[in-house]
Amino acid sequence: MSLRSHIAIAAGKSAQWILKTFFKGGSSYPGKLALKIDPNVLDHYSDLYEVVVVTGTNGKTLTTALTVNILKQQYEEVLTNPTGANMVQGIVSTFLGAKPKKNQKNFAVLEIDEASLSKVTEYIKPELFVFTNIFRDQMDRYGEIYTTYRLIVEGAAKAPEALILANGDSPIFNSLDTVNPRKYYGFDHLPDQEQLAHYNTDGVLCPKCHHILHYQMITYANLGKYYCPNCGFHRPELDYKLTAVTHMDNTSADFVIDGENYGIEVGGMYNVYNALAAASVAEYYQVAPEKIRAGLAYDEKVFGRQEIINIDGKQCTLVLVKNPVGLNQVIDMIGLSPYPFSLVALLNANYADGIDVSWIWDGNHEAFAEMNLPAVIAGGERHEDMALRLKVAGIPSDKLTEIKELDDVIAAIPQLPTEHVYILATYTAVLQLRKKLAEKGYIKGGMDRG
Missing domain, CATH: 3.90.190.20 (Mur ligase, C-terminal domain)
Structure with missing residues (x-):
């Protein structure tokens, strides 16, 4: 580590201690200060952590929290950014407060805003990207859904060897070729039944020929087992499958992923997707099913x-x-x-x-x-x-x-x-x-x- 990095880290940690001790804040400024002293300060932390980035329109926060809970069942050091500081300076601040263990694998699971991903990957190279979904959201900030997807694909391309673990039920995640390798998770819990998405649904045109997509199963919105009857575009093979939803109410859900029974203590189909994404990350890192089960069952509600x-x-x-x-x-x-x-x-x-x-x-x-x-x-x-x-x-x-x-x-x-x-x-x-x-x-x- 260079002398400049040493100074940047020391200055950032000092600012973080002062702000947290006396002002009960400081999620971004310490990182901003460290970056000003050494724009490459994150290079030091990249060597110490296996970085997992979670991005997408909906589900980032809970997917991140569940992934952290699961990995903590197996690894002592799992860093994350729970205060929502997901711009570059906030990520630096997150690492400044870390205490990585030597001679073992340290994980950092980071929630990153879609529009910020390309900026963050200028400074740090993740090993795994998790793409949750892309829906129309804050068009004054993100634009249309294909604009948003291009932003995150470009961000991931700056770490071309990193795997993209994407929601296979979302047609947009199969719409562009990527330099990154890809794996997919999704639902396969119902028998095939020919259907169309609701008329008031975005993202239901085939990205290859612009014909209306058909479905053999829909979970919600435009997510499901899609195919194009005109050109043959279809959902990719799933690497991680949810094969049954055995119970769901307003406060909990039980389901089967790759032959294992799991449950979460929040309600709604959209949260089952978050659990599936987190479990898929865990399977990718070969975490045992009993530890995945314990991590998903961890009942601590997060912000909102x-x-x-x-x-x-x-x-x-x-x-x-x-x-x-x-x-x-x-x-x-x-x-x-x-x-x-x-x-x-x-x-x-x-x-x-x-x-x-x-x-x-x-x-x-x-x-x-x-x-x-x-x-x-x-x-x-x-x-x-x-x-x-x-x-x-x-x-x-x-x-x-x-x-x-x-x-x-x-x-x-x-x-x-x-x-x-x-x-x-x-x-x-x-x-x-x-x-x-x-x-x-x-x-x-x-x-x-x-």
Whole structure:
């Protein structure tokens, strides 16, 4: 390691200690400082860690957390970035706080934003990329889905020997040739049945000839066993298969992957995909099934992923929503609830949320009207837009309340008529809400994602 790297690491670690000790923060600045002193500071850490990168539209955070939980069953040092600092300086800060073990394999499992991947792989070369899915999301930041996919393919190409482990049920991940080798995971749990995706679904045109794709099985959105009847484009052979879903409700799921029974303590088909991705990583690294089972069963909710928060006797489930496909999967999960519940929908439109809120009109809010909810609160900075969408969906005016300020939303929750409450919130609304809940003593912390 060069003298410059030594100085950069020392300066970064000092800044990190000061910020964490006295200011309870510092997820990005220490890395920024270290990079300014030595732009190649990550080269030192690349030699110490086997780096796994998780990217895609939905599922990055939980897939990362589950992968870390599994690998920790076998390896002592598994580094990750739970605070959501997934730009280059944040990744450097993550490594600055690490204590790698000598003479053993050290893992770093990093969640990386799609638009940031190409920048991160300028500095560090992963051994494995996990691609979860690509859906239309924050078009002001990412553009259309094929633009997003090109971004992550270009990022992966900077580490050409790294394997891409991709969701084989997503047609887009089979649409371009890559310099990286590829393996695929996916669902093979139902008998073939000829069908088409829902008419309001993106990514259902064949990327080779632009004919409408057909399916022999659909899990949700455009994911499934697809094929093109015009040119023969079809789902690749799966290297890791989920062959059965034996149980699913709003809080858990059980399933079979490559002949082994597993379970997770969160509900919804979309979370089973996250578990499948994590288990596939583990199989790739030859982790034993009993350790995969223990890692998946680890019941610690992460930032906005079905966190349970008690607010003066109300059992509130906080769920992050950010695009139509994710929202619809959350709505399906909520619909499995065996008990009555109220709904709080918080909508912001800051840069991290995506400033365009038109996506809420593609979400199936009409399903909430069919659930006959006793009370609904529309809140957040764009509460008027949220309230209008819910009214158009069929929520009766006498059951719908608009509340802009989050302090007032928190005060209103104990007055709701049901014990259970679902809180659906966009990214910055989750951050703001958790901060206020922490200030009021309902949770510890507030801004961290882990």
